[in-house]
Amino acid sequence: xxxxxxxxxxxxxxxxxxxxxxxxxxxxxxxxxxxxxxxxxxxxxxxxxxxxxxxxxxxxxxxxxxxxxxxxxxxxxxxxxxxxxxxxxxxxxxxxxxxxxxxxxxxxxxxxxxxxxxxxxxxxxxxxxxxxxxxxxxxxxxxxxxxxxxxxxxxxxxxxxxxxxxxxxxxxxxxxxxxxxxxxxxxxxxxxxxxxxxxxxxxxxxxxxxxxxxxxxxxxxxxxxxxxxxxxxxxxxxxxxxxxxx
Amino acid sequence: xxxxxxxxxxxxxxxxxxxxxxxxxxxxxxxxxxxxxxxxxxxxxxxxxxxxxxxxxxxxxxxxxxxxxxxxxxxxxxxxxxxxxxxxxxxxxxxxxxxxxxxxxxxxxxxxxxxxxxxxxxxxxxxxxxxxxxxxxxxxxxxxxxxxxxxxxxxxxxxxxxxxxxxxxxxxxxxxxxxxxxxxxxxxxxxxxxxxxxxxxxxxxxxxxxxxxxxxxxxxxxxxxxxxxxxxxxxxxxxxxxxxxxxxxxxxxxxxxxxxxxxxxxxxxxxxxxxxxxxxxxxxxxxxxxxxxxxxxxxxxxxxxxxxxxxxxxxxxxxxxxxxxxxxxxxxxxxxxxxxxxxxxxxxxxxxxxxxxxxxxxxxxxxxxxxxxxxxxxxxxxxxxxxxxxxxxxxxxxxxxxxxxxxxxxxxxxxxxxxxxxxxxxxxxxxxxxxxxxxxxxxxxxxxxxxxxxxxxxxxxxxxxxxxxxxxxxxxxxxxxxxxxxxxxxxxxxxxxxxxxxxxxxxxxxxxxxxxxxxxxxxxxxxxxxxxxxxxxxxxxxxxxxxxxxxxxxxxxxxxxxxxxxxxxxxxxxxxxxxxxxxxxxxxxxxxxxxxxxxxxxxxxxxx
Numbered sequence: 001x002x003x004x005x006x007x008x009x010x011x012x013x014x015x016x017x018x019x020x021x022x023x024x025x026x027x028x029x030x031x032x033x034x035x036x037x038x039x040x041x042x043x044x045x046x047x048x049x050x051x052x053x054x055x056x057x058x059x060x061x062x063x064x065x066x067x068x069x070x071x072x073x074x075x076x077x078x079x080x081x082x083x084x085x086x087x088x089x090x091x092x093x094x095x096x097x098x099x100x101x102x103x104x105x106x107x108x109x110x111x112x113x114x115x116x117x118x119x120x121x122x123x124x125x126x127x128x129x130x131x132x133x134x135x136x137x138x139x140x141x142x143x144x145x146x147x148x149x150x151x152x153x154x155x156x157x158x159x160x161x162x163x164x165x166x167x168x169x170x171x172x173x174x175x176x177x178x179x180x181x182x183x184x185x186x187x188x189x190x191x192x193x194x195x196x197x198x199x200x201x202x203x204x205x206x207x208x209x210x211x212x213x214x215x216x217x218x219x220x221x222x223x224x225x226x227x228x229x230x231x232x233x234x235x236x237x238x239x240x241x242x243x244x245x246x
Numbered sequence: 247x248x249x250x251x252x253x254x255x256x257x258x259x260x261x262x263x264x265x266x267x268x269x270x271x272x273x274x275x276x277x278x279x280x281x282x283x284x285x286x287x288x289x290x291x292x293x294x295x296x297x298x299x300x301x302x303x304x305x306x307x308x309x310x311x312x313x314x315x316x317x318x319x320x321x322x323x324x325x326x327x328x329x330x331x332x333x334x335x336x337x338x339x340x341x342x343x344x345x346x347x348x349x350x351x352x353x354x355x356x357x358x359x360x361x362x363x364x365x366x367x368x369x370x371x372x373x374x375x376x377x378x379x380x381x382x383x384x385x386x387x388x389x390x391x392x393x394x395x396x397x398x399x400x401x402x403x404x405x406x407x408x409x410x411x412x413x414x415x416x417x418x419x420x421x422x423x424x425x426x427x428x429x430x431x432x433x434x435x436x437x438x439x440x441x442x443x444x445x446x447x448x449x450x451x452x453x454x455x456x457x458x459x460x461x462x463x464x465x466x467x468x469x470x471x472x473x474x475x476x477x478x479x480x481x482x483x484x485x486x487x488x489x490x491x492x493x494x495x496x497x498x499x500x501x502x503x504x505x506x507x508x509x510x511x512x513x514x515x516x517x518x519x520x521x522x523x524x525x526x527x528x529x530x531x532x533x534x535x536x537x538x539x540x541x542x543x544x545x546x547x548x549x550x551x552x553x554x555x556x557x558x559x560x561x562x563x564x565x566x567x568x569x570x571x572x573x574x575x576x577x578x579x580x581x582x583x584x585x586x587x588x589x590x591x592x593x594x595x596x597x598x599x600x601x602x603x604x605x606x607x608x609x610x611x612x613x614x615x616x617x618x619x620x621x622x623x624x625x626x627x628x629x630x631x632x633x634x635x636x637x638x639x640x641x642x643x644x645x646x647x648x649x650x651x652x653x654x655x656x657x658x659x660x661x662x663x664x665x666x667x668x669x670x671x672x673x674x675x676x677x678x679x680x681x682x683x684x685x686x687x688x689x690x691x692x693x694x695x696x697x698x699x700x701x702x703x704x705x706x707x708x709x710x711x712x713x714x715x716x717x718x719x720x721x722x723x724x725x726x727x728x729x730x731x732x733x734x735x736x737x738x739x740x741x742x743x744x745x746x747x748x749x750x751x752x753x754x755x756x757x758x759x760x761x762x763x764x765x766x767x768x769x770x771x772x773x774x775x776x777x778x779x780x781x782x783x784x785x786x787x788x789x790x791x792x793x794x795x796x797x798x799x800x801x802x803x804x805x806x807x808x809x810x811x812x813x814x815x816x817x818x819x820x821x822x823x824x825x826x827x828x829x830x831x832x833x834x835x836x837x838x839x840x841x842x843x844x845x846x847x848x849x850x851x852x853x854x
Contacts, residue, residue: 018695024693031689052697055690062689068593083697092684098628099662101307130705134714142716174705182706202360215601 004028020051027059036066054083054115055205063098069227071190071212073097075244078188078215082181082246086123102193102211121173126182136166186246190239196236200225207236218245266269273298275357277366281320284344285374285443289450292352294338294360294366296305305477306338306357307386313350315343315448317483321787340560342581343481344373345447375442390632401520404467408493408524410444412478416532420549420580423531424611426455430462434498436519441474444526445489449478450580454611473786476768477613479549479580483535517684540648542639544588550579550614554638556653561786564661565628571621576636578614583604586816587618594660595623625660632657718852722734740787747784751777757838762836770836774843775821778814781847785854797817803823806853813846 023046030039039181040063046056077094126143140163146152190209197204200222210216216228216238225237254530273296280291294306308316314366344350352369397543407430417423425446429439432501460470494517536549552575559570575584581604589597606615626629634658690852704710754777761770782798783790786805802811820839 017693020696021693028691029688055692055694056696059689062686065686089687089690096686100628125703126705127703129709130714137715138718142724145722148726149729178703178706182702196559202362 006098007225020046020049020056024056024059027063030067031059032065036063039063040067040069040072052079052083054058054080054090056080057083058093059086059210061097065093069190069212070097071214072102072186072244074101075146075188075190075246078186078246081122085125085177085181098213101213103214106245121176122180123178124173126174126177129177133167133170133174136163136170139163140167187216187218187228187238187243188246189214189216189242190244191242194238194242196228196230196234196238197225199237200227200237204237207234210238210242215246256530273359273362273364274365275359275366277352277393279342279352279369279371281371281374282369282728283374289341289343290371292342292369294340294357296336296357298359298362300723308340308355311353314347314352316340325713325718328552334622341449341450342371343644344371347373347375351375351538364399372488373685375803386567397729401433404465406431406495406497406522406524407464408491408526410488410526410529411490412488412529412531415530417480418451418534418549418641418643419536420479420483420547420583420641422550422578422580422613423449423478425478425488425529427474427476427526428462429472429493431471431497432467432469435495437496437500439472439784440494442492442494443474443476444528446478448484448486448489449480450583452477452479452580452582452606452608452613454608454613475611477611478531478585480531480533483533486531486533488529488531491526494521495524496520497522514822536641537646537648542637542648542650544637544650545639545641546585546650546736548579548584548638549643550577550581550638551644551668552573552577552579552584552638552640552644552651554636554651554653556633556636556656558633558656558658561657562659562661563625565593565625567625569623569625569658571623571633571656572635573619573621574616574618575618576614577639577640578612580588580613581615581617584617587636589621589636590634592623592631592633594629595625597621597623602713623658623659627662628662630659640751700731743784743787747781748847748851750784752778752780755844755847756844758840762840765833767836770825770840771821774839775818775825778818778821778843778846781850782814785850807852810846810849810853814850817843 020053023042027039027043027046030036037094041058041097043056043063044059044104047060057076057080061073061080064070064076065073074094074097074144077090077097080087082088122214143163145157147155189212193214194210196207196210198207201203210230214230216226218226219229219235220227221240222237224240226240226243227235228238229235274292275296277292277294279293284290310316336643342352349370349372352371354368355366357366358362407428409428409430411426411428413424413426415423425444427441427443429441454477457472457474458468459472462469478488498519517534554576555574557572557574561574563654565571573587575581575587586602591597602617602619604615604617606613607701608614623633635655636653637650638652639648639650641647735745758770758773758777761773779793780790782788783793785802788801795818798815798818799811822837822838
């Protein structure tokens with residue numbers, strides 16, 4: 001009896017995976033048949049069961065895009081990108097889909113250098129940045145210790161500066177990616193058009209109109225509204241029902 | 247001003263400004279009529295205006311109103327879109343035709359916009375019977391005419407006639423029928439006639455100009471004639487009756503031979519003349535319903551002959567740049583009743599109705615004109631699009647059939663917005679993203695590694711980061727401490743002796759133990775003595791050679807407890823006694839000494 005229980009426990013993850021994978025493949029088949037809405041529903045059902053993987057989010061995003069749901073497509077591409085930021089398919093499709101958004105950030109307000117740096121930083125996962133910074137940090141102190149004990153006294157201080165710089169830069173990059181992807185809540189407007197208000201209620205003044213696919217940083221929540229910080233540096237309250245959190 | 251005061255002031259100012267803005271942005275609903283007093287047979291334009299966001303409003307239908315016949319005359323919108331902010335107003339226009347005279351009410355209507363209810367005010371319009379003095383419209387009789395008629399003193403029945411005729415007595419709904427009211431007279435009129443226009447309930451009326459005067463022969467007799475024509479459009483099928491027209495006239499009956507009678511001319515009721523009221527016969531009109539057979543789906547009730555054109559103000563635009571489609575419908579018929587053709591939903595565009603304009607023309611007593619609708623399209627995406635052709639259907643009463651006119655398809659090229667494109671070019675250069683692709687890339691075929699939906703990377707855990715980053719630091723500190731210890735051992739003799747005192751003492755005690763086991767008493771006592779003396783010397787960095795009991799006592803004053811020093815000296819004395827006293831020693835005595843020495847070193851070690 002105990003053996004059977006152990007076997008069941010061991011087999012459970014593969015059974016769960018098999019069920020999710022079956023729905024995943026069914027979603028792909030529906031996509032191939034041109035039933036994009038059906039494909040999106042099927043793939044979304046896997047997500048709704050609590051599962052997540054970059055390909056799952058990626059395929060769901062593709063199906064939503066084809067079914068005409070730009071906002072949901074962008075939300076799922078962003079989820080996939082968070083999991084595997086170096087996946088070129090995800091980045092290409094996200095950039096492609098974003099061009100159909102109504103709202104856009106004025107390019108003149110974006111620092112090109114900063115944009116390049118951000119794009120560069122976004123190519124690695126925070127764990128990868130951590131690994132780099134940790135190894136550099138460990139090597140730095142090993143080097144200092146060896147130098148202190150006189151084992152490698154003939155080396156200068158250049159390696160110290162190099163390793164310290166690598167540690168600090170990679171740790172900063174890790175913190176930036178973490179903040180951008182995990183420590184800050186992000187939302188995407190998933191309805192065609194919604195009002196961005198000056199307060200959490202329909203009685204407040206209209207700041208501007210937000211359209212499907214517009215991302216923002218969620219700063220607060222009150223009643224049925226999120227307080228968002230938008231790319232144009234404006235803050236405004238948007239109805240929760242019009243938003244999907246990433 | 248302190249920082250705290252500044253913050254409080256900023257909060258208060260923000261609240262006040264926010265409140266003002268919220269009040270200014272409130273949706274307002276109003277209703278108005280173009281006139282509050284009309285004559286029977288006339289119509290009023292009733293307008294409901296919504297300022298604010300009226301984008302979510304459904305089509306407005308007034309339904310049946312008591313005392314009024316309702317005709318929708320379309321909607322018009324105004325919007326501005328500045329910096330992403332939209333301001334809109336929308337007007338719903340209706341033509342209300344009264345079904346009776348008197349003070350008629352237009353009830354209040356309740357509109358629900360975004361869950362909030364708004365009431366329009368109740369309005370009232372005074373509908374007067376058609377008794378309005380319109381003498382200025384009837385051309386006065388000329389002097390020549392007066393000369394001709396002044397000789398006739400006896401009035402006959404045929405000298406004054408009032409007739410109402412229509413150009414056709416059977417028409418279709420909304421087809422024009424022209425009502426002609428003619429006033430014939432062959433006597434001298436002492437005052438301008440006062441016409442009373444016939445009741446025209448059930449018709450949409452359009453004046454066809456002013457009174458015109460002429461001379462006409464009727465039944466072989468010459469008359470002066472004044473005519474007023476009106477275009478009528480029946481609003482419902484059935485038999486309608488145009489009521490009797492009336493005309494109040496004052497004619498010269500010969501009593502005005504007073505040489506001073508010219509003072510009274512033009513002042514009826516004063517002096518001579520005879521007041522008469524003429525009345526025409528009612529006219530019956532048979533209105534046919536529009537045939538159901540062949541009625542197009544997009545037919546909106548237009549009757550007449552029309553053409554349609556649709557033009558755009560530009561063919562090449564950018565994403566988010568508005569494009570205006572001018573839809574122009576022109577022809578003959580009741581142009582005011584022409585509605586906008588259905589504009590198909592275009593998923594790649596947002597559409598707004600930007601307003602309409604109408605120009606009514608009356609050529610040869612035929613009503614017609616031009617109606618223009620402006621539809622704004624704002625493209626959402628770049629690409630090449632075909633605005634589909636529009637259809638407009640009407641009933642041609644002459645051909646007795648429905649006809650449909652269509653506009654040409656219009657090619658529109660939408661380029662990506664320059665601002666946006668610039669930022670994307672940036673991305674392209676940076677990340678080599680292929681934005682020239684026509685579609686998204688294909689799906690992934692493998693589900694990949696499943697994770698919990700909310701799982702964050704381990705690097706997001708602060709404790710993990712703290713522990714991991716502290717490891718190299720702690721390692722380095724450990725190495726550093728050990729290195730310093732080693733360096734001090736090498737450089738500081740007293741420190742080295744202190745650190746090694748216990749170790750050496752233990753080593754000697756171990757050796758003494760082996761001597762005890764071997765029953766070598768002399769060597770045993772020497773080793774115990776040596777271990778105690780050397781321990782004390784190492785402990786206080788003293789030379790071990792020549793360290794006597796007196797020197798120990800002298801040196802230990804204030805540095806070590808008297809009890810322990812006493813024990814030390816006692817043990818040293820026992821060692822001396824054992825070494826130099828004859829007769830040997832008991833093993834139990836030696837064992838006791840060894841244990842006491844070991845215990846004493848432990849106790850002394852505690853006082854470090």
